Amino acid sequence: MSIVSNLRADPKRELWFAWYSTVAFYSLYSVVFFGLTRTQPPGKPWLEPEQTVEWFAGRQDGLLVGFALIFVLGGWSATAIALIAYSIRRMSVSRAFAYSYLVLYLIAAVPGFLFICVAMTVGAMRPERSPEAQQWLYDLGFLSFSGTMGVFLVGSLIWMTAILLDKNRVFPRWFGYLNLCNALTEVVIAPSWIFQRGVLAWDGVIAWWIDVAVFGTYTGVFIYLLREVIVRDDFGRGPLPDAPPGRPRRWHPLAKVVR
Amino acid sequence: MATATDTTDTSPDERVPGETGMWFFVLFESLIFTSYFCVYLYFRTQDEGAFLEAQSALRLPLGIVDTIVLLTSSWAIARSVQEARAGRPAAARRLAFVTIGLGAAFSALKLVEWAHLIGDGHTFTSSDFMQHYFFLTGMHAVHLLIGLVALGILVHQLADPHRRSQETIETCATYWHTVDLYWVLIFAVLYIVR
């Protein structure tokens, strides 16, 4: 069987596309933010204007190239959100949960994700800009990134509630509680604008490092669990069946379609 | 005293109390709190003098009372679960309400303590110690509020025989115990550690 006929025949092809896109997007995100632009871990808060000019100068090419990639491919993040919303719709709870989650994350993506990309690109674009203006962009970029955590927090709580009320066993209940852990760590970042230094500043041990450790674990877990949901999905309305034993570990373009 | 047949408890042996998933939460969240405590202890050792000075603003008797209130609330909810298991939902409900009352009392005591500290000039930003103090007690307060929701679910379960689920009751109780557990650690680390 050819790849094309397999693709046409597999009813889950869109779901698998969305899942692989999710993996690709988060990988891109990590490479761009941590490697290319080095905006994560974040720069120190409350820098003087001259220090922010230095910060931009030290990362100029990385910022321009990295965020250019995000501007082109950033829309890919929609697949991750859509897949999660799909999994919530598959639950026995009201569709309102899925729609709220979708709306929340779509709204949050602009300030929580794109602002920093725009602000930092603008800063890198013209290094000769006045230091005060560079400082303004620096503050705007990082503050919008951390200050919008409250929105994601509510999203986690929506997903948690849906999972705990769900009778279709789409996700294991411990993952519902993991959403609570994630939401609680996001509480700590919102007031980061109060602190110039220390553990609760936007680059602080608690507000950033521990939070990212928890968030990273959480993201890895839900990417794995979304895969399980796709494998188990029967496109019905009732409880999700258990995964069939001995199933192929990966969707392979040349594997026989199992349905 | 005990009779000859009084060798076992009503709880069957080898059962996970409540949902296994909730125990996952207990373990994971405990590790997160432990990391917060480690951060506090580390920064404390780097600036002992300043931390000691700010710490003297805390009043130990109040901390002891706080601890005893929450320990009693844990006792009450444990008893409530026992009564529910023994088929006495009315007694279980009374004890659950006692737990809620004690949780509310703790919150009131905390608010009073925060008000006093802030009144004396010790705020979130006045010193590193106070930053950690308000952060840890604030996070604990958030956990407590969620705990009150869990207790509400527990009471709701007990009210109606048709929707009552011992597993849900035990799960909510397990969550409430973490509120006590984390306070025991916070009290030792913030109030006593020198």
Added chain:
Amino acid sequence: MATTSTETTTSTSSRLRTFVAWLLLVAVTVIYLGIDHSADDGGTLVASTAVTVSAVLLALVKVRIIMRELMDVRHAPPFLRRLTDLLVAVIGVSLLATYFVGQAIA
């Protein structure tokens, strides 16, 4: 779910046990008063490794009692009993190690 007729006798022992656990926890809490005052120089707080270590150890004792007696881990399968004991050990080791390493660095 049938309720047993032995409930009146069996719950007495578990009631008593729960109460004793609470009593023990309160007693350990009150011990803190003594520990706290032992190191202080008449109102001024003084740094003390002994106080720190005993504070943490006593907290661990309380945590274990709460888990075993009040959270009913006593009647849980072995994996949960071991896991919670491991948690107590991890908490203790982490706190004390951080404290001593921090002291060494300072």
